[in-house]
Amino acid sequence: MSPACHPSAGIDWYNLVVSMRRTIIIGDVHGCYAELQDLLRKVDSSQKDRLISVGDLIAKGPDSAAVLDWALRTPNLECVLGNHELRLLDCWRRGRLPDEKPYDAELVGQLGRGFDGYMRRIARWPMVIAGREFLVVHGGFVPGTPPARQDPRLLANLRRLPGTDLPWYDAYRGKRLAVFGHWARKRPVVRDNAIGLDTGCVYGVRLTALVLPQRRLVSVPARRVYRRKQRWG
Numbered sequence: 721m722s723p724a725c726h727p728s729a730g731i732d733w734y735n736l737v738v739s740m741r742r743t744i745i746i747g748d749v750h751g752c753y754a755e756l757q758d759l760l761r762k763v764d765s766s767q768k769d770r771l772i773s774v775g776d777l778i779a780k781g782p783d784s785a786a787v788l789d790w791a792l793r794t795p796n797l798e799c800v801l802g803n804h805e806l807r808l809l810d811c812w813r814r815g816r817l818p819d820e821k822p823y824d825a826e827l828v829g830q831l832g833r834g835f836d837g838y839m840r841r842i843a844r845w846p847m848v849i850a851g852r853e854f855l856v857v858h859g860g861f862v863p864g865t866p867p868a869r870q871d872p873r874l875l876a877n878l879r880r881l882p883g884t885d886l887p888w889y890d891a892y893r894g895k896r897l898a899v900f901g902h903w904a905r906k907r908p909v910v911r912d913n914a915i916g917l918d919t920g921c922v923y924g925v926r927l928t929a930l931v932l933p934q935r936r937l938v939s940v941p942a943r944r945v946y947r948r949k950q951r952w953g
């Protein structure tokens with residue numbers, strides 16, 4: 721068979737390979753370094769994948785420094801800021817150490833002398849990462865306002881729409897898949913145009929990732945309960 725007649729002629733291999741590159745979006749890690757590594761192994765992650773964190777890599781869990789060290793040395797990883805990163809950055813910008821949450825002393829202890837260096841680097845992380853077919857945010861979007869005009873506090877903290885019982889994602893009409901964390905549930909939240917990935921690893925449930933474009937959810941069990949959750953909802 722001459723090359724021109726071969727069945728593979730006419731296939732744009734470059735674009736095929738590029739379009740098949742996976743995007744792996746990782747739910748709230750909260751310092752659970754061992755489970756993060758379990759999850760990366762389970763999805764068989766490589767440097768060819770685009771990795772994205774939904775934020776809250778740190779706080780509450782056993783090893784926030786190991787998770788941040790991993791994040792900062794992983795070139796194919798992008799992160800949005802979670803409410804905990806944002807909270808620490810606020811303190812850092814005011815020249816203080818965080819002390820408002822019961823686990824802050826432990827967190828400051830884990831970050832140790834690295835605190836300043838970590839903050840300097842995570843200060844560049846965005847609130848939203850936009851792909852062609854998805855948006856990644858820690859908390860959520862207020863419907864009707866373009867992502868660039870949203871209040872950063874709400875982007876990192878939103879659960880229900882202000883003054884209502886309505887989860888923001890049930891009012892979200894965007895065409896792009898909104899992938900978020902922050903609202904710990906025992907199972908991922910799955911809607912046509914929104915997927916919530918916080919499956920409470922730090923509370924002893926699971927750490928979950930979303931693999932795109934396949935929309936496959938992959939999770940690993942927490943190795944233990946690092947923190948008790950008062951109420952699920």
Ligand SMILES: [Mn+2]
Pocket residue numbers: 776802803804858901902903
């Ligand atoms: Mn959060």
